[in-house]
Amino acid sequence: MIASVKKLLRRILQIDKRRAMVFYRHDCARFLACSGVGGRITRGTLQAKIIMHYHVIEKGLTMPNRHLAFGKGIVANLIKLIREFSARFGVEDAQVRHAVGVLKEYRELHRSQGFDFSSDPTYWQDLSHFLDAYADIGAAHQHHVTFDGFYAANEGPFPDFAKSRHSVRNYTQNEIPMPRLEAAVSLALTTPSACNRQYCKVHCLSGERKKKLLELQGGNRGFGHLADKVLVVTSSLEGIASPEERNDIFVNGGMFLMNLCYALHYHKIAHCILTWAQPLAKDAAAREIIGPALGKEETLIALLSCGEAPEEFDVADSPRKSLEEVFVHE
CATH class of the missing domain: 3.40.109.10 (NADH Oxidase)
Incomplete structure (x- = not known):
């Protein structure tokens, strides 16, 4: 009797293990097919990347010991992402418009602090040229x-x-x-x-x-x-x-x-x-x-x-x- 129960439990355990593998294979297939991993481009994946990038800048704007000229690589990538999103889907998305506003706040911070833009003229000229195309979007404001x-x-x-x-x-x-x-x-x-x-x-x-x-x-x-x-x-x-x-x-x-x-x-x-x-x-x-x-x-x-x-x-x-x-x- 005891041997039969043990055999039944082992069989149930093997069935559970096989079912678990089926579920995880399904999860893996869905993940690879639907996530942004692997460069998949959709409205959702592009929007998520834009949000992640502008949030890095937002964090930089609110740091306790803020340094000027921070996040140049993030800013450059964000500009590319916004351009790609706008070419595919337009610029009416609220999160994309906020991203532009964050970049304007970033530029205004440096202007208000008397930052020497001649230290990297190409970078700052490219940023201003990009932002000037969005005259209808105002600067964002982090909260004090x-x-x-x-x-x-x-x-x-x-x-x-x-x-x-x-x-x-x-x-x-x-x-x-x-x-x-x-x-x-x-x-x-x-x-x-x-x-x-x-x-x-x-x-x-x-x-x-x-x-x-x-x-x-x-x-x-x-x-x-x-x-x-x-x-x-x-x-x-x-x-x-x-x-x-x-x-x-x-x-x-x-x-x-x-x-x-x-x-x-x-x-x-x-x-x-x-x-x-x-x-x-x-x-x-x-x-x-x-x-x-x-x-x-x-x-x-x-x-x-x-x-x-x-x-x-x-x-x-x-x-x-x-x-x-x-x-x-x-």
């Missing part, structure tokens, strides 16, 4: 805020609170009290999860481990060194019960991450999500840095740089797509 103004909606209606949260890339040297971090994570535990399985954990790093992990992540130059703590959000594979649930760690991890962001904002902990999209070698290196508390079943979802916001600072505009683009209904 105060500490009290940034958190003014914390006790107000949820729509006001949600709209007030922004990624912050400027921190004081003050240490965040651990009870405040604990309160924020505790509030994030209200996040719903599939069948209440609660996949997620938060690892808090400081000191040398924080420094090493931020250097490894690489997307926090110009502000990461100011962060007091780094939070690592993970999601566990142990809760996955079938191949059909293979994406649950990311769905539930993303929900938890956003809830944690709201919780941090409520407790006045400035933060910025740092994407964890890394090669396998870096993922392995991160596991070494985080240490044995990180189980092999845990998948890294994202990092959060955390600190106390200064009395005055800048946040990126980062406009959202229109409701008409996002909400599909009859």
